[in-house]
Amino acid sequence: MQPDRNAMSDADFAAELRAWLEAVYPPHWRDPVLRLRGRDAEWWYARQWQDGWRAPAWPREHGGLGLSVEKLILYHRVTEDFGIARTLDHGVKQVGPILVQYGTEAQRAACLRPILEGTQTWCQGYSEPGAGSDLAALRTRAEREGDSFRVNGQKIWTTQAEESTHLYFLARTSAAPKKQMGISLFLVRRDAPGITVRPIRNLLGEREFYEVFFDDLLVPADAVVGAVDQGWTVAKALLGHERFAQGSPALARHTYRLLCAMAGPLGAFDDPAFADRIARLGCDLSDADALYAENCAGVASGADLGDSLPIAKLVAAELFQAMTECLQDLAAEARARPGCGVSAARIDEAARVYLMSRPYTIFGGTAEVQRNIMARSLLPLRD
Amino acid sequence: MAALSSDDRQMLVDSAETLLARAHNGARLRRLRDQGIAFDAGFWRLMGDAGWLGLRLPEAAGGSDLGAAAAVALAEVMGRHAVPDPYVAACHLPAVLLGDSDVGAALATGEIGVAVMEGEVPLRGPAEVAVGATVPGGEILLLADRGNGAEILLLRLAIAPELRADGGAGGRVSVTARDLAAADVLLAGSAALGLWQKARDEAALVTAGYLTGLARQALALSVEHLLQREQFGQKLAQFQVLQHRVVDLRIGVRLAEAALGAALAAPEDRMRLHAAKARASAVASATTRQAVQLHGALGFTDEAAIGLYLKLAMHHAQAFGSEAAHRTAHARLSREARNAA
Ligand SMILES: Cc1cc2nc3c(=O)[nH]c(=O)nc-3n(C[C@H](O)[C@H](O)[C@H](O)COP(=O)(O)OP(=O)(O)OC[C@H]3O[C@@H](n4cnc5c(N)ncnc54)[C@H](O)[C@@H]3O)c2cc1C
Numbered sequence: 202m203q204p205d206r207n208a209m210s211d212a213d214f215a216a217e218l219r220a221w222l223e224a225v226y227p228p229h230w231r232d233p234v235l236r237l238r239g240r241d242a243e244w245w246y247a248r249q250w251q252d253g254w255r256a257p258a259w260p261r262e263h264g265g266l267g268l269s270v271e272k273l274i275l276y277h278r279v280t281e282d283f284g285i286a287r288t289l290d291h292g293v294k295q296v297g298p299i300l301v302q303y304g305t306e307a308q309r310a311a312c313l314r315p316i317l318e319g320t321q322t323w324c325q326g327y328s329e330p331g332a333g334s335d336l337a338a339l340r341t342r343a344e345r346e347g348d349s350f351r352v353n354g355q356k357i358w359t360t361q362a363e364e365s366t367h368l369y370f371l372a373r374t375s376a377a378p379k380k381q382m383g384i385s386l387f388l389v390r391r392d393a394p395g396i397t398v399r400p401i402r403n404l405l406g407e408r409e410f411y412e413v414f415f416d417d418l419l420v421p422a423d424a425v426v427g428a429v430d431q432g433w434t435v436a437k438a439l440l441g442h443e444r445f446a447q448g449s450p451a452l453a454r455h456t457y458r459l460l461c462a463m464a465g466p467l468g469a470f471d472d473p474a475f476a477d478r479i480a481r482l483g484c485d486l487s488d489a490d491a492l493y494a495e496n497c498a499g500v501a502s503g504a505d506l507g508d509s510l511p512i513a514k515l516v517a518a519e520l521f522q523a524m525t526e527c528l529q530d531l532a533a534e535a536r537a538r539p540g541c542g543v544s545a546a547r548i549d550e551a552a553r554v555y556l557m558s559r560p561y562t563i564f565g566g567t568a569e570v571q572r573n574i575m576a577r578s579l580l581p582l583r584d
Numbered sequence: 585m586a587a588l589s590s591d592d593r594q595m596l597v598d599s600a601e602t603l604l605a606r607a608h609n610g611a612r613l614r615r616l617r618d619q620g621i622a623f624d625a626g627f628w629r630l631m632g633d634a635g636w637l638g639l640r641l642p643e644a645a646g647g648s649d650l651g652a653a654a655a656v657a658l659a660e661v662m663g664r665h666a667v668p669d670p671y672v673a674a675c676h677l678p679a680v681l682l683g684d685s686d687v688g689a690a691l692a693t694g695e696i697g698v699a700v701m702e703g704e705v706p707l708r709g710p711a712e713v714a715v716g717a718t719v720p721g722g723e724i725l726l727l728a729d730r731g732n733g734a735e736i737l738l739l740r741l742a743i744a745p746e747l748r749a750d751g752g753a754g755g756r757v758s759v760t761a762r763d764l765a766a767a768d769v770l771l772a773g774s775a776a777l778g779l780w781q782k783a784r785d786e787a788a789l790v791t792a793g794y795l796t797g798l799a800r801q802a803l804a805l806s807v808e809h810l811l812q813r814e815q816f817g818q819k820l821a822q823f824q825v826l827q828h829r830v831v832d833l834r835i836g837v838r839l840a841e842a843a844l845g846a847a848l849a850a851p852e853d854r855m856r857l858h859a860a861k862a863r864a865s866a867v868a869s870a871t872t873r874q875a876v877q878l879h880g881a882l883g884f885t886d887e888a889a890i891g892l893y894l895k896l897a898m899h900h901a902q903a904f905g906s907e908a909a910h911r912t913a914h915a916r917l918s919r920e921a922r923n924a925a
Pocket of ligand 1: 358573
């Protein structure tokens with residue numbers, strides 16, 4: 202059992218979390234742009250578990266910290282301010298909450314504890330070559346054969362597929378009149394016979410996402426989460442989980458600090474064009490912060506937030522990108538002015554952050570698709 | 585100052601909605617403009633009777649001392665209804681400067697409005713001065729330096745009305761050396777400068793509320809239009825490019841609301857204030873421009889309501905500091921904070 206920290210005062214809670222991070226977190230990982238993977242990520246998950254700081258949002262009866270919303274918000278704030286690296290951690294963020302809501306006793310027993318311990322890690326097989334934004338167009342088939350399903354098809358963009366021990370994926374289990382019907386959600390070991398993966402190099406030169414091929418993969422029927430053919434509902438339910446945190450402008454703030462640090466030695470604050478741009482970004486950050494704070498307060502008080510959560514998510518992603526664009530332009534200045542006091546490492550960091558920010562308007566629902574969804578409620582058309 | 589509970593706020597908003605629905609509409613606005621009426625004394629009186637003009641005044645002056653939050657709530661409703669009357673320029677701003685003087689008491693009832701010199705640099709001698717409103721009684725507040733440091737002065741002078749292309753009404757006053765010498769002193773010294781600044785800050789904040797309410801309504805009018813008008817055999821609202829534009833306008837309005845809330849919650853934080861007015865000015869301008877575009881030719885008519893919103897946005901986006909001015913001020917404070925750290 203991890204300790205129950207809900208009774209602590211906010212100040213004590215924050216101080217204890219902070220002190221723990223100071224004590225155990227490797228200083229060279231204090232970079233919110235970094236993403237841990239493989240052994241590094243596993244080490245960090247295990248450490249969180251040993252020290253009683255794992256799975257903040259999971260209910261206590263399932264081994265999580267069971268934090269109240271207020272404490273959860275604080276948890277995010279402290280870890281962001283500290284500057285911890287990002288982790289995929291689909292086990293904690295996605296699979297655990299799904300199993301708590303839809304899983305069988307056996308599924309929970311097989312997964313929850315190992316996820317907490319950091320020995321079972323998960324990747325997500327949703328997207329396919331023909332099913333991106335239009336996820337329901339997916340064509341991977343799972344056909345019933347006695348007590349099993351036989352799976353054939355292909356996934357793509359599966360992040361960290363190679364090092365993950367497990368995969369959860371969506372496949373079509375029956376032909377249905379509406380394409381969202383007839384889809385099921387499966388859990389499977391990544392090393393099951395019939396699964397092969399192939400890395401795809403991304404713009405940063407990393408091999409972080411993969412193609413996943415299913416060739417006559419056999420999965421037992423009890424690997425389906427929730428009812429057969431109801432996978433769309435199961436997968437959708439997840440989207441609500443800790444969704445407020447996606448609106449945090451932490452990466453934008455981090456990049457704003459980088460660009461202010463570069464602008465100083467370059468004298469860019471005294472350059473009219475840069476000064477105006479930075480001034481604009483400073484105001485944008487202030488307002489994004491204000492919106493995120495309102496959302497956190499609203500989540501905590503149970504208020505109806507309307508469209509404020511998706512707005513904050515879009516704002517945070519697009520502002521992060523705008524920050525990296527300004528940083529990159531400052532880096533160009535720095536490159537053109539040898540001896541200006543900005544190191545080559547800083548200049549290269551700008552390019553990396555610029556690249557790294559690109560997918561923030563692509564994954565988890567593209568910015569355009571999010572606008573489509575928001576437009577539906579803003580402009581209610583009767584069909 | 586009394587804190588504004590959410591019930592009080594709702595009551596204020598409801599009563600403002602009721603009164604404005606009854607006593608104000610586009611026809612009134614157009615009539616004032618067409619007849620060159622810079623100050624509608626009858627409507628001003630109504631606002632006084634409703635208690636709006638005393639919101640910011642101390643109880644000793646017949647006010648309710650509810651502070652900026654109440655004024656912002658009220659201004660949002662005024663923006664929503666496209667009310668052209670100079671509530672901020674001729675009531676809220678002077679109320680902060682006047683305190684519990686007799687003039688404050690007359691302001692609270694709606695007997696008079698009070699004009700205030702534009703700008704924050706003290707007047708150093710006779711000059712022609714721009715004021716934010718034309719008030720019939722000619723009560724004017726000036727920031728001046730007559731040789732002994734800054735002073736806030738109260739004068740009574742004829743104001744020449746100035747009707748602008750954006751429909752807003754300001755005024756011009758010739759201040760002579762004799763006028764300056766004869767003026768009443770309300771406050772002197774660094775306290776005068778501080779109060780002047782505080783009053784302008786509050787005016788900017790309340791104006792941000794007005795602009796936010798205005799932008800929200802301009803968006804609602806556009807949504808209504810897109811849902812009703814058909815071209816190419818479908819509703820305009822079915823065109824994705826227009827849907828995305830509406831979403832972007834909604835995002836702007838939401839940010840303006842959040843920025844305003846943050847500024848109200850931290851009255852001492854001038855960075856929040858600058859961010860809020862910069863955002864509100866930008867959002868109201870962009871929303872009304874897009875709204876006109878989304879209305880097509882109808883948007884360019886004097887008859888359609890949306891044009892009134894565009895012009896009021898033009899006027900108030902500039903009042904008490906434009907987007908650029910506040911953004912620059914935000915950047916200056918942000919730089920000072922960084923250097924201090
Ligand atoms: C770094 C990264 C990691 C990822 N990790 C995973 C993972 O672990 N597991 C997983 O399953 N998936 C993952 N994805 C995939 C991600 O979910 C998809 O990229 C996303 O759903 C978009 O699909 P797509 O790439 O096929 O783009 P498309 O859907 O082909 O879109 C291309 C462009 O068209 C636009 N567009 C599409 N439809 C519309 C429409 N109706 N209206 C207007 N514009 C439209 C899009 O906005 C976009 O600009 C990852 C993606 C990235 C970039």
